[in-house]
Amino acid sequence: MGTDRKSGSLYTKIDGKVAIVEFGHPASNSFTSELLGRLTAELDKLSQHSTVSVILLKSEGDRAFCAGASFDELMAVATLEDGKTFFSGFANVINAMRNCSKVIVGRVQGKTVGGGVGLAAACDYVFATEASAIRLSELSIGIAPLVIAPAVERKIGVAAISELSLAPTEWKNAYWAKEKGLFSKVFDDINEMDKELDFFTQKLSEYNPEALTELKKVLWRDTSHWDKLLLERAALTGKLALSDFTIKAISKFKK
Template identity: 65%
Template sequence: MTTNRQNGSLYVNIQNKIATIEFGHPASNSLPSDLLLRLTNELNVLSMNNLVSVIILKSEGDKAFCAGASFNELIAISNLEEGKKFFSGFANVINAMRTCSKIIIGRIQGKTVGGGVGLVAACDYVLATEKASIKLSELTIGIGPFVIEPAVTRKIGLAATSALTLDATSWKTAYWAKEKGLYAKVLENSKELDEEVDVLANKLASYNPEALVQMKNVLWQNTNHWKELLAERAKISGQLVLSAFTKKALAKFAK
């Protein structure tokens, strides 16, 4: 079932030490500011919850995992403050995933674009289907994936990030993403994906919670400067979205 709520939906279910966060939006599970804020807050709350060891991050439906930023909100940005605030939404989610004390499993059932790729990269372990192609199309509208770049590069390396960013009109397959290290496994369909996610989450939930917390710290070492770094990147994107090039490109897309 997919949501028809304009601000999207966010549901959290906790069972057997496993918290499942499911987000949804009628526009291919894109992420408006309100939904980004709710996701950030939920991650921060779960980080402190001693009854949770593992988080599964998923989106609604069986089509796109995430279409990235809200197109309507991008078009509406009229000054630097608004632009910086909008892109800070993605910065805040990535930082919340980074500092969350729980291991985060990404369940990726379909195509993912832009900021959605950043969300995937900030997961600790990612399982996907063959349909889970990825694309960073930001350069085509005159901006760039500045906020999510550190998370993506940390996962797949600079060369792959360059290829993904500069070839801004092409989809990279799920197998390309696996080869580069973004996905740990690629499954044939959603049924197999759910089974695999379930097995992994239950295994992790059975391990020593203290060991998982320490492991999470180790996996994310050398990223303590990201709060400042991603805020700086949000400012770059906020400036670029006001450029004549971007305004023209967005108006063209809007038609």
């Protein structure tokens, strides 16, 4: 059962050395600003947890993994400050994932759009199903995937992010995402994925936690400037959201 809370839901369950963090929202597991703030705080908290060594990030239900940022909140952006605050949500989550001392494993069970692709890219290892098609739809509503671009490019490279972002209405399938390096493993269905995922996370959690932390630092080397960069990108995206082009595109979308 999916959540019916307007601001979404976030639950954490600790299973041995694995923290399972599950987010949900009735609008295809999209993120409100409040939910992004809660996820950022939860990741910061788990980073300091003494016994947890692996975080499993997942979403509710068996359909979409994440539809990105809340469309209702995007439509409500009225000032440059509103825009910067709204787009800073994903910037803060990506930076929390990057700075987290624990390895983050993503579970992607279905379609993923915009900020959801950024979320998958910021995981250290990703399990996905065949149903997990991806799309960066931002250009189609007058903005661009500027905030998540560094995380996505780090995983799939400039050529693939160009292919993805410049065709904003086109879905790329899970095997394309795996070939490019966004997904680590792709499974036929959710049951098969969850069985392997449970085995993988339990095994990973048995390794030396200090070694996992040091490896994570190496995997994320040369990204310390993202603390500033992603917030600058958020401000820029907020400005784009207020352009005449975007306002017209969004009002068309509304209708």
